[in-house]
Amino acid sequence: MTKEIPVAHQLDPLLNPRSIAVIGASDKSSRMGGMPLDLLAHFRFGGNVYPVNPKYEEAFGYRCYPDIESLPESPDVVVLAIPAAEVTSMLERCERKGVRAAIVYASGFAEAGVTGAALQDRLEEFTAKSAMVVAGPNCAGFANLNLNAHTSFAIKTFKSSPPQTERGRVTLLTQSGNVCATVFPLLRELGVPVSHFINTGNEADLEFSEYLEFLAQDEDTECVVGYLEQLRDGRRFIKVARDFARRDKPLILLKAGDSEKGSEAVRSHTSALAGNQALYRAAFRQLNVMAADDFQQMADLAWLTQFRQRAGGPRVGIVTVSGAVGAILADKLIGGGLEVPTLPETVQRALRTAVSDYGMVTNPVDVTGNIVADISSAQTVLSQMATTEAVDTVVIYAPSTVLDRMADTLVEVSRAHNRLFVVIDTGGATCHQRLAVAGIPVFSDISRAARALIPYCHWLARRESVKRWDLLCGEEAAEPALESKAQVADLNELQAKQLLAGFGVTPVPEKAAADETAAVAAAETLGYPVVLKVLSPDIPHKTEIGGVALNLADESAVRNSYREVTERARKQAPRARLQGVLVQKMSKGIAELIVGTTRDPVFGATLTVGLGGVLTEIYKDVSHRVLPIDAEIAREMLHELKSFVLLDGFRGKEKADVDAACIAIAGMSRAAMQLGSAVQEMEVNPLQLKAGTGGVAALDALILPPEAAATPHPGD
Amino acid sequence: MTKEIPVAHQLDPLLNPRSIAVIGASDKSSRMGGMPLDLLAHFRFGGNVYPVNPKYEEAFGYRCYPDIESLPESPDVVVLAIPAAEVTSMLERCERKGVRAAIVYASGFAEAGVTGAALQDRLEEFTAKSAMVVAGPNCAGFANLNLNAHTSFAIKTFKSSPPQTERGRVTLLTQSGNVCATVFPLLRELGVPVSHFINTGNEADLEFSEYLEFLAQDEDTECVVGYLEQLRDGRRFIKVARDFARRDKPLILLKAGDSEKGSEAVRSHTSALAGNQALYRAAFRQLNVMAADDFQQMADLAWLTQFRQRAGGPRVGIVTVSGAVGAILADKLIGGGLEVPTLPETVQRALRTAVSDYGMVTNPVDVTGNIVADISSAQTVLSQMATTEAVDTVVIYAPSTVLDRMADTLVEVSRAHNRLFVVIDTGGATCHQRLAVAGIPVFSDISRAARALIPYCHWLARRESVKRWDLLCGEEAAEPALESKAQVADLNELQAKQLLAGFGVTPVPEKAAADETAAVAAAETLGYPVVLKVLSPDIPHKTEIGGVALNLADESAVRNSYREVTERARKQAPRARLQGVLVQKMSKGIAELIVGTTRDPVFGATLTVGLGGVLTEIYKDVSHRVLPIDAEIAREMLHELKSFVLLDGFRGKEKADVDAACIAIAGMSRAAMQLGSAVQEMEVNPLQLKAGTGGVAALDALILPPEAAATPHPGD
Incomplete structure (x- = not known):
């Protein structure tokens, strides 16, 4: 990571506040207006705290003020623990006082029917013209654990979680206060040191990606783990996620809405448009965001990223004292897209000197319980696994005393080599902490281990490719080169193909x-x-x-x-x-692709490719990308298709000219980027592939301006 | 469950022993021969215990005998804690003493190369002619928790797990000692009362299904949770699993070997032939076996089955105080094949009286935290969910104090209705035990809840269909009706179709x-x-x-x-x-199926159907069943295919004659059952389907006797 000169960011007063006021303050812990004060007092916040309520003289040891106007200074952040209807006028008063940031607890805005929507409109009107940053509404408040700056009402969450002594390095960022309060204790139980606790609520002003922009530069944030229902600005997200990738800062996100019902629930929840889940998945992969699908997995991944000084990757070596667990682990890791390669003969021979007849040396390596009878056997096995070039990551299953007995050897081998070793112990060995200190994470559950390792090893593997894509992206494309949208609307088939031919898409x-x-x-x-x-x-x-x-x-x-x-x-x-x-x-080919670009409301220009027809429709056998892409990424997309085999000499047929197809697909990407918002959809269907190096031919093409967008996206 | 008159079973001395001898006994807890004695003494087994070893006078307070011959009685079971090479001759001595059951700890048999295989051969020779039942070798021993009869060396497992006071009702049965020792503590931590702890080792004599036969009748076993690497006799397994289904005894199994590498590990582990995993999956589904894929899920399922007096099923109503969790839960449950149906208008209207504007009443029902402000709202919501016919199961997400506040109402509503309510609380409410007693399971993790609920709700839903299949199965089919295998070998295409025509498969x-x-x-x-x-x-x-x-x-x-x-x-x-x-x-149809039967080495006659060609090969879009099946099951199989839409009026085309196809498929099943072992494979490819009620035509058919079996199974 390059050393940054910290620049004062507009979210600084919100996330690193030196003084906090609570409007609608209470002296009771049971009231929302009392909860942040209780936390500030309990955790001994070092800055100034100003309860505001004419009813009290004092609250939680802090002097109470009758109104915002009478505060002795303009506080960095103001917490509004008042009803929805009073929020905007109070914000106006705060602005006049010189306050730069506010947090709005109240719900009853956009998520609450017509009345609420009107309140949210008024609030948005205010934030649009104000320089003040506003978090929420429907926001549970924040915490900066390094400053003990609490602005949330999640009193139980903070008081019952294991206390934090280490400096926080992981930020929790969610679009739901409930999720924030649920994941925080899971992080703390794993000993993950948290820097910021942030939930964004209805995002009337500040939205998810703006927090990420702050966190990309924040020195207290080495990793962000988050929960997402929708992105209000996908292009902004892409930009900041690329920044995370450049800095090797892991980004772990759970995006709800896989099922129709899930999307429906999300829509209703924070009045969010869930968007096309397949595109989210594709974008996350492209941006090397680790996609989680439950809270425990989010926490486990955040914890695992703390071992990222270790070199690991998608090819996993399994060392197990139980053949059964070896089989189950292999099933799970391979099911998640990792590899469990058979070890080279030379490695197998070396392992056999240490593994008994009834063990197994191919990978999984079943060392049987005997491994600890003679500790030099463990030394041999672990050294082989630490040095073979056939694997990137080594997973060890050794329960209880077996693990304890081999712990010294493991620490020693791991010290000599920088390979990622991950241990699973279902029996409660005593050496977990010692191993963790030596850079070796220990899991107590096989499934949790697999569910964390799978996205993490993919993340390790994709770190370089996302940087390559980042370079390809460069700056966002300029606005449309075409003179007017009307001109795109008037393109007939020939003109559409001629336009695309200019980008390297050969027509018939x-x-x-x-x-x-x-x-x-x-x-x-x-x-x-x-x-x-x-x-x-x-x-x-x-x-x-x-x-x-x-x-x-x-x-x-x-x-x-x-x-x-x-x-x-x-x-x-x-x-x-x-x-x-x-x-x-009449043109003869041996395969056909459908290649389409769409301007997605969230992510902007995207491209989808598939073999078209029934395969695309029934099996959803398509690949998506956010644009731009080049021919190399086009090739990755084709390889992702199950139907790729049909292009690749299926059943003794000739191979199709995949190289030419990739060039044409990359051309579609360039066209979509240059035409920008002038075009809603472009489709070449079919793109005919000829055999061998015979090239491709666009047999039909269609370019639609925004107003004409009606064609359904293939395969979604 | 019908009341059984207990019949003395040959496994009785092994699993319900009244006297136990340990050969190779030790007076040290660190030695294998000391471990079962330690456990017997520690847990105060009520029967007679006989350590056998000439070196000692006494071990763990029990009088020690110099040899098996000098015991005062013939013990029910003998534990052999001696090296592999000495096992068979010792068993012979035990037999002469009148011993009826033995457990062999030693490894180094079939799993350990040539020398081991020879030892296993000798052992199998003995067991083949002996009336004695032998568990293992490579077996970690058993426990009958209701008798405190310990014959295992899993000393830490039993001593560190939460003690059991309740009478055991759940049996743990595995093909790996390690897995047995790993799952037992998970069961005990959930408070599941265990009756038997059984691991089968190399199964030289007793195999998995034989234990199941005992357990089907065992009154101390209401549920079996197990781990499986291979079935040595799939037909025997089918028979006993049908018996479990008839008795509504849940069977929960993890079968390793999903991936190639997983199978390889399993093969090497207990020299098992992993078999066709797709068929295992199909057979489990057909037999209503809950398929688990990790240890925690096994334990969670065993625990959940204790609430099976509650009526539940696959249509789930979700009540949540967090929109985010509602969305995530819906995604997970729907992803697992359950339904989250939108509630009827009338129910929605009734719910709206209790749910605030910014909540949601469609399902998921997002009641928001307000639900506990006025407890009559909770009463309204829960009563509606308990009575609507639109759902079978209700899942409630309410963390911490929210759950505690609604607990009384929940217990009350749940008492009035027999619907299955399942609660998820990520915040550690205090009412878990109270809810469990009232028949309401509480999970602390969303993923674990979903992973248990999915197989369990499917199990509830399939209880009747498996009974229907059981009736269809009746007794196993008689041996081949054909005169000789040679005759099947000589069938040309016409003869094959004529033969099948006799079973209702219409030829062209x-x-x-x-x-x-x-x-x-x-x-x-x-x-x-x-x-x-x-x-x-x-x-x-x-x-x-x-x-x-x-x-x-x-x-x-x-x-x-x-x-x-x-x-x-x-x-x-x-x-x-x-x-x-x-x-x-020349015959014209609008769709084609491939229908094949194979005699699987594990499960016997099986049938596979798919649309053939690329769809079958690339997308593995096929459905498998163990035979026999009837037309109704054939229809289920067709509906399982993603490509079923192609038969069902895809893109405005005519519908294919699916009824006729089902009759033909059922005919293939009858043919396979009657021809029995005379036929290895039969295939109709294609079975042409005509439009509307136009029927079907077998265009080509093939019948292969066992020796000719070479054609690969479609789609595997």
């Missing part, structure tokens, strides 16, 4: 023909057999209206078809502007 | 023709166009050798093709017996 040989004679001439130039398609910017789906004639072998076929397709188009689409026909050479 | 109209003239005659009778296929019992894959000619429109086409296909067959398969050609009417 074709010519427009305004009348029958021109069609025949075009066919003769191209060579028979040909295809005839009605040409109009207003008819995107030509086949449906009978506007396509295939395999025309001679002049008379062309003449007949010309009349037929134009006639049908006139009947079926009487208001469409007809521009004659498009004559294409 | 077709005729055999021994020469060109006969072929023309056949074509004219059937009507043009026709298909010609070379006919030979020795050429299963006719297309590959160019032995098929399609779409022949007239006599000359038939004549030409006859010469061509027979010529090619003679060249490509010179040793095949050619029997002329098969002439088929």
Whole structure:
């Protein structure tokens, strides 16, 4: 990590406050207005604390003030523990006092019907013009554990969790106060030192990605673990997540909404638009965000990232004293996309000198309980696993006394090599702390270990590729190069393909023909057999209206078809502007792709690729990316498809020209980035792949401006 | 459960021993021969204990005997804590003494190379002719917790787990001593009362299903939770699992070997043949075995089954005080195949009277923290959820004090209705025990709750369908009806289809023709166009050798093709017996299935169905069943296919005749059952489905006797 010169950030008063006021203060711990004061007193916050309430002289040992105006200074942050209806006018008073940050507890805004929405509108009007930063509403407040600065009402959460002595290094950032309060104790039980406890509520002003921007630069935050229902600005998120990647700061997020019902619940919860979950998943992967799917896993991952000075990766060596556990672990890790490679012969031979006849040396390495009978055996096995180039990470299952007996050897081997060793002990050995200090995490449950290791090892493996993508992204693309949106709206099939051809997407040989004679001439130039398609910017789906004639072998076929397709188009689409026909050479390929770009409301330009048809529709066998991408990423996308085998010499067939397809897909990405918001959707369907190095041909293409966006996204 | 008259079972002396001898006894707790004695003394076993070792006078307070011959009685069970090489001769001495059961600790048998295999052979030779039952070798010993009868060396497991006062009702049965020792404490920590602790080791004599047969009848066993690497006799397992289903005794099993590497580890571990994991999964589902995939889930499921007097099922209502948790829970439960149905309007209206504006009443029902402000709201919500017919199970997320405040109401509502309520509390409320006593399980972790609820709710839902299958199974089918295996080996395509036609699998109209003239005659009778296929019992894959000619429109086409296909067959398969050609009417359908039966080495006759081709091969979109099945089960299988939509009016196409397909599939099952071991594989590929009620036609079929089994199983 490069050393940063700290720059005062606008969230500084909110997240690193030196003085805190509580409006609607109470002297009772049972009242919301008393809870942050109780916590501040309990944890001995070093700064100034100002309870504000005309009813009290004092609260929790702090002098109480009748109103915000009478405070002796302008506090860094003000906590508003008052009803929703009073919030905005109080914020106005705070602003006049010079307050720079506020936290609004009250619920009853956007999530609460018509009345609430009106209150939120008024609040947003205020924040839009004010320089003050406002957290919430519907926010449970924050904590800076390094400053003991508590602004939340999560009194039980902080008082019952294991106390923190170490300096906090991990930030918890959620869009739900409940989740924040649930995950915090899990982190603390694992001994994870927390720096900030942040929940964002309704995000009337400050949104998730803005907190992340602060945290990217925050020296007290080495890792962020968070919960997310929606991103209000996906492009901003992408930018800050790239910053996290450049700094090797792990980002662990749980995004709710996998199922329809989950999205529905999320929508209703913080009036969030859950968005396309498949795209979230793709974006997280692309940005190397560790995707969690429950709270314990979030905490386990945050804990595991503290061992990230260790070199590890996706190829796992398993050392076990139980064959059964070896099998179960292999099943789980492989099920999660990691590899458990068979060890090289030389390593197996070396292991066999230390492993009894009824053990196993291929990987999983089943050393049996005998391993601790002679500790030099353990030394041999662990050294081999620490040095073989066949694996990146070593997982050891050794319960109870077996682990205790081999602990010294393990620490010694681990000291000599920087490989990531992870231990699972279901029997409560006494050496856990000693191993952790030596850089060796110990899990007590096999499933929890696997569920943490899987995203973590993928994270380790993808650190370089996300940096490559970051470079590719550079700065955001400039605005559309096209003169006007109207021009994109008027593109017919030929023009769409010509536009894409400028980005390297080769079209099939074709010519427009305004009348029958021109069609025949075009066919003769191209060579028979040909295809005839009605040409109009207003008819995107030509086949449906009978506007396509295939395999025309001679002049008379062309003449007949010309009349037929134009006639049908006139009947079926009487208001469409007809521009004659498009004559294409019949083109033979061995596979077809559908390649589409969409401007997603959350993530902006995205690209989806699949083999089209039934495979895409029934099996959702598609790959998504946030743009831009290059040919190398296009290749990764194709390899992600289960149907990739169909391009790769399936059942003795020739291989398709995947290289050419990748170049065309990358061209689609460049086009989408340059056209920017002028285009809502582009689709090449099909992109025909020829055998060997025969190239590709875009047989049909469609470019839609924003208002025309109606075509469903393939496979979603 | 019907009351059983207990019948003395041959495993009685092993599992309910009244007297125990330990050969190779020691007076030290650190020695294997001392460990069971330590446990027996520690837990005060009420029966007679006989340490056997000439070196000692006494061990753990028990009088020690110099040899087995000098014992004053013939003990129920003898524990052999002696080296592998001495085991069989000692067993012979035990047999002469009248001992009826023995447990062999020693490893170094089948799992340990050539020497070990020889020892295991000798042991198996003994057990084959002896009436004595032998557990192991490579067995960690047993415990009957209700008798305090310990025969294991798992000293730490028993001494450090929470003590058991309640009568044991759940049996732990594993193929690994390690797993047994790992799961036992998890069960005890949940307060699950354990009856038997059994691990089967190498199963030289007693195998997994034999223990299950004992446990099915055992009154101390209401539920079995187990770990499995292989079944040595799948048919025996099916029979006993059906018995469990009839008795509504839950069976919870973890089967290792999901991945190739997992299988490899299992094979090496107890020299087990892991078998086809997809078939295990299908069989478990069919037998309503709850499939677990980790130890904690095994324990959680065993615990959950203790609430099975409660009516529950797969449609889940979620009541949550956190919108976020509602979303996450819905995602998880739906991801596991349960339903979270939207509640009926009337229920929503009733709920709205109790839920604030910013809550949610559709399901998940987000009651927000306000629910406990007025306890009558909780009463309304819980009563609605307890009575609506739209859900079977209700899951409540309420942490800490929120749960404590609504606990009385919950107990009251739950007392009035027998619906299964399951609570998740991540905040450590104090009412857990009170709720459990009232029949309401409480989980402390969202993921653990979901991972237990998913298999458990499926189990509740499938209790009736497995009983229906049990009736269908009846007794095992008689041996093959066919005269000899040779006859099955000689079936050509026509004969195979004729045989299947006898079971209701309609063939395409077709005729055999021994020469060109006969072929023309056949074509004219059937009507043009026709298909010609070379006919030979020795050429299963006719297309590959160019032995098929399609779409022949007239006599000359038939004549030409006859010469061509027979010529090619003679060249490509010179040793095949050619029997002329098969002439088929060209048949038009709208979809095709592949239906295959295989005699699996573990489960016997099984059936697989899929749409064939790429879908089956790339996406593994197939459904498996253990036979027999009927048309109703065939329909379930088709509905399991993702590609089922292609039969069901996809994109405005006509629906295929699924009814007729189900009848044909059930016919395949009857054929496989009747032909029994005379047939290894049968395949109808394709089974053509016509539109509407047009029926089906088997276009090609293949029946292979055991020795010819080489065709790979589709989709595996």
